[in-house]
Amino acid sequence: MGGAFITLLKRDLTLAMRRRSDWLNPLVFFVIVVTLFPIGIGPDGSLLSEIAPGVIWVAALLATLLGLDGLFRDDFDDGSIEQLLLSPQPLSVLVLAKVLTHWLVAGLPLVLLSPLLALLLQLKLQAIPALLASLVLGTLTLSLIGAIGAALTVGLRRGGVLLPLLVLPLFIPVLIFGSSCVAAAAGGFAIGAQLSLLGGLFFLALALAPLAVAASLRISAES
């Protein structure tokens, strides 16, 4: 079981390295959106630092959404989804490998880049650890939840618009607790509650999303 998980992880990471645009696009989008805010709003430091948590979190959420559509698209088009479905290994475990790859190439670079963008928005330095922690938990959760939508819409030719509509309501709690975590840290308050809630959401998604994705993929492959 572990063998197939590692094989799939390695395959998808190799593919991602050979096709950089797939994961560079969301990252560039993230940087552009965040850098446009100081330009659009003006150099008012206090205002910028106040909206920084929300801006970074909204940009991260949209960037994640941007990369989601391609999660199963290639596999579906070239028929390797059939090989995935016909594997003797549990499909939910294989799905987890795909989601993990997606996070490693789309989520992790975004998290690593966020402190730089936080400085640009004059976010208080004391909020940086909270920003990193909340983004790690949050983007992992977003990838897991988003995979359900990607699996459901992969069979549709024009699934691009439907996908955000399906998953955005489920993204909202992550956004609320994520940005409030960073805002609380910037204000000097405790962030234990927000991080616990984000952790809870992550584990809930980790437990349920792979099963939902596996079922959705089987339904999508029927067409």
Added chain:
Amino acid sequence: MTEALLQAKDICVSRGELTLIENKSFTISAGMLFQLQGDNGSGKTTLLRAMCSLIPLDKGEISWRGKLLPAAREDYFAEMCFAGHADGLKGDLTAIENLQCTLTDHTATRAECEYALEETGFTGRSDLACKVLSAGQRRRVVLARVLLSKAVLWILDEPLTALDAHGRALVGGLIEQHVSAGGSVVYSTHQALEISSHPVQTLALTS
């Protein structure tokens, strides 16, 4: 009496409103060659995909070694290999890389992959990305994957597509070998596949 592998009982399969497969029953036992015949659109691919549990049945049941599918799915998938219309090859990976990323417990070594590619008549080019290969060469890589799977039951949808005369003869030989060794092959084809040593069971589908 040879062992029955895959058994279908009164199965009906439909695509949308249209019922393509109606009350078909058949048994595929070890060492059996099973060919689906029918015009375009008669439901050959649909039946093959239903046999892989990729499409749900409207009615009837399919069992693998006496156990009902899809409940016995994991046992079944460990012993079968499907090659469909879409080849499932990653265009950005080379032939060998593609063969090494099959999702079974056993990852083939480079030597095994090279040997399998040789068996299918794939020449040179194993360092090239699959997207630049010709359709016939890709088909050979898919056949190499089938060989490497060590599966008992091969389900091949149009295995001869894009192959030249030499390739078709080669596929015939590989299928013959597999059946001689006690394996079974289910396939659909429009071209003549010459297999002299074994009788071929046929199932005709009409639209």
